[in-house]
Amino acid sequence: MSNGKRAFSLHPDRIDLALDASVYSTIAVQKAGYRLARRCSLVIECLAENELRGTLLLPQGTTEAHAREVAADFFRELSDQQLRERIQEETKGIRELVLAHAFSKTDLINRQ
Amino acid sequence: MTTLKQPFRGRTDFLPSSGYRLLPFRLNRLRERQDHYVITNDVGEHVLLSKLELEDFVDHRLGTTTALYRRLKSKHFLFDERSRVAIDLLALKYRSRVARVAEFTALHMFVVTLRCDHSCHYCQVSRQSEDRANFDMTPSHAEKALALVFRSPARHLKIEFQGGEPLLNFPLVRHIVERAEALNREHGRDLRFVIASNLSRLTDDVLGFCKDHGIELSTSLDGPADLHDAQRPTKDGSSHARVMDAVRRARAMLGDQSVSALMTTTPAALERVEEIVDEYVAAGFRSIFLRSLSPYGFAARSLIRRYNVQDWITFFKRGLQHILDLNRRGYAMREEYTTVLLQKLFSPTGSGYVDLQSPAGMGIGGIVYNYDGAVYASDEGRMLAEMGDTSFKLGHLDEDSYKSMMTGDALLGPLEATVLESVPMCADCAFQPCCGADPVFHQATQGDWVGHKALSAFCEKQTAVLEFLVALLEDDAFARRTLLGWL
Numbered sequence: 001m002s003n004g005k006r007a008f009s010l011h012p013d014r015i016d017l018a019l020d021a022s023v024y025s026t027i028a029v030q031k032a033g034y035r036l037a038r039r040c041s042l043v044i045e046c047l048a049e050n051e052l053r054g055t056l057l058l059p060q061g062t063t064e065a066h067a068r069e070v071a072a073d074f075f076r077e078l079s080d081q082q083l084r085e086r087i088q089e090e091t092k093g094i095r096e097l098v099l100a101h102a103f104s105k106t107d108l109i110n111r112q
Numbered sequence: 113m114t115t116l117k118q119p120f121r122g123r124t125d126f127l128p129s130s131g132y133r134l135l136p137f138r139l140n141r142l143r144e145r146q147d148h149y150v151i152t153n154d155v156g157e158h159v160l161l162s163k164l165e166l167e168d169f170v171d172h173r174l175g176t177t178t179a180l181y182r183r184l185k186s187k188h189f190l191f192d193e194r195s196r197v198a199i200d201l202l203a204l205k206y207r208s209r210v211a212r213v214a215e216f217t218a219l220h221m222f223v224v225t226l227r228c229d230h231s232c233h234y235c236q237v238s239r240q241s242e243d244r245a246n247f248d249m250t251p252s253h254a255e256k257a258l259a260l261v262f263r264s265p266a267r268h269l270k271i272e273f274q275g276g277e278p279l280l281n282f283p284l285v286r287h288i289v290e291r292a293e294a295l296n297r298e299h300g301r302d303l304r305f306v307i308a309s310n311l312s313r314l315t316d317d318v319l320g321f322c323k324d325h326g327i328e329l330s331t332s333l334d335g336p337a338d339l340h341d342a343q344r345p346t347k348d349g350s351s352h353a354r355v356m357d358a359v360r361r362a363r364a365m366l367g368d369q370s371v372s373a374l375m376t377t378t379p380a381a382l383e384r385v386e387e388i389v390d391e392y393v394a395a396g397f398r399s400i401f402l403r404s405l406s407p408y409g410f411a412a413r414s415l416i417r418r419y420n421v422q423d424w425i426t427f428f429k430r431g432l433q434h435i436l437d438l439n440r441r442g443y444a445m446r447e448e449y450t451t452v453l454l455q456k457l458f459s460p461t462g463s464g465y466v467d468l469q470s471p472a473g474m475g476i477g478g479i480v481y482n483y484d485g486a487v488y489a490s491d492e493g494r495m496l497a498e499m500g501d502t503s504f505k506l507g508h509l510d511e512d513s514y515k516s517m518m519t520g521d522a523l524l525g526p527l528e529a530t531v532l533e534s535v536p537m538c539a540d541c542a543f544q545p546c547c548g549a550d551p552v553f554h555q556a557t558q559g560d561w562v563g564h565k566a567l568s569a570f571c572e573k574q575t576a577v578l579e580f581l582v583a584l585l586e587d588d589a590f591a592r593r594t595l596l597g598w599l
Binding site (some may be wrong): 003032034035036038064076080081083084086087090091092094095097099101102103104111 | 133134135136137138139141146154164170202206207210271324389468536537540564566567
């Protein structure tokens with residue numbers, strides 16, 4: 001969904017990531033890695049200016065074809081996570097307003 | 113007056129100046145349709161849309177005259193300057209959906225005995241024993257448990273008799289029903305009773321009592337005789353014949369809808385779902401619960417190792433398609449797990465099914481009074497205790513007060529830790545409004561209440577079933593009509 005700079009390089013045991021930090025938030029990257037926990041482990045190594053570096057550690061014996069699949073799924077997931085971040089940011093105030101309004105007539109709110 | 117937190121702003125701040133504004137929602141990419149997403153909001157409304165449509169919607173490029181725009185607006189995914197009551201409606205719906213939490217414990221399970229005349233392969237809690245002294249609940253414990261039942265503020269109370277085989281201790285069942293009714297004359301609740309039984313001891317005396325007190329029966333029917341009897345052995349191998357006979361007699365005396373049944377999916381059942389459903393039809397049932405095996409107990413664990421969650425999902429999908437075919441051919445039949453999920457998708461108040469709640473239904477939705485006086489937060493919690501893990505034991509009827517059990521760490525710890533809105537992955541999942549926390553499952557399978565959802569068979573099962581249902585509702589007009597008829 002987003003068109004930020006993203007790069008990855010495949011290795012027998014890992015996928016190195018270099019992501020545009022102005023496009024992808026750290027939390028979105030972490031969430032994308034979390035979702036793929038069955039297939040790889042994410043390590044975020046350093047946050048340089050406007051660049052987020054990370055590694056997806058692969059299980060022993062992963063083929064290159066499978067590693068490419070993991071990389072593709074990671075970036076697909078990352079796009080979804082970034083979109084979720086965007087929606088959450090845009091609607092955060094409304095969510096709080098709805099919840100406050102929902103309980104406004106109950107006796108669950110401390111009144112002063 | 114109520115003071116609002118600093119970040120809250122007045123309503124007018126949220127009015128769109130032009131175009132439309134997004135209302136809060138969550139999204140999931142469908143695994144079997146990579147270019148499609150399901151989006152849901154906090155009140156359970158859902159819409160299926162393509163990637164391009166989603167991008168247009170989020171980027172505020174959606175034409176205001178399109179059908180999708182109207183659909184998203186009517187389901188509270190966006191609002192514009194012509195939306196007069198969007199916030200009010202959303203708030204009202206949200207309040208309705210969470211009202212159940214304040215209702216508190218409605219289901220009270222009494223394990224009146226652990227003795228049983230069956231040796232089911234997937235059961236860890238029953239004992240084939242004549243030792244009444246060690247395996248029956250005492251009247252004193254029943255009395256103390258009844259006092260706790262009426263401490264719950266719930267307007268609707270259901271007392272469910274469990275075992276073992278509860279009819280092996282029918283005198284205590286009779287005592288509890290009569291005492292509960294006497295106590296309820298003062299409390300005035302909507303009080304109901306269910307006996308969960310294999311029905312092998314269903315005498316006319318028991319049936320007469322059930323009729324007099326409006327007691328419902330819930331039994332197990334695992335499928336055709338060979339499958340049922342192999343999975344639910346008795347000394348004479350007659351479980352299937354007995355349950356079929358008991359169902360007929362119960363219906364004759366109590367009415368057609370007085371008995372419900374559920375099945376448990378074992379490896380032997382996996383390839384036979386159509387036969388299992390057909391057995392229910394032959395027995396005159398109008399519903400079936402296609403229930404996966406739970407990972408509690410050593411025997412169940414050894415069975416569950418012989419199939420994985422994907423096997424069960426295939427079993428479930430085949431079963432549901434077969435049930436829909438039966439409906440297509442004119443036999444009205446529904447699947448109960450699907451019905452629970454549909455209620456969560458479409459009913460303004462969701463579903464009371466205790467295994468799919470957030471906060472979890474343990475303790476505050478249902479509670480178990482065990483035969484030995486121990487109190488557990490859920491039926492699965494007492495099964496886990498049989499394996500030596502007493503994490504979900506709230507206390508003991510002889511030693512602990514209602515207050516100490518309901519506010520102790522054994523209950524509040526898992527409840528607080530597993531609220532879906534704060535759980536990794538669940539917090540962002542589109543299926544969150546139709547799902548639930550299951551601390552006992554994750555404790556049993558991953559060793560902690562929350563569990564890693566990317567590794568969770570519970571999450572895999574829920575996601576697959578819900579994706580399947582959403583696709584059915586979207587693609588198949590007959591299935592949609594039928595499924596909505598189950599609500």
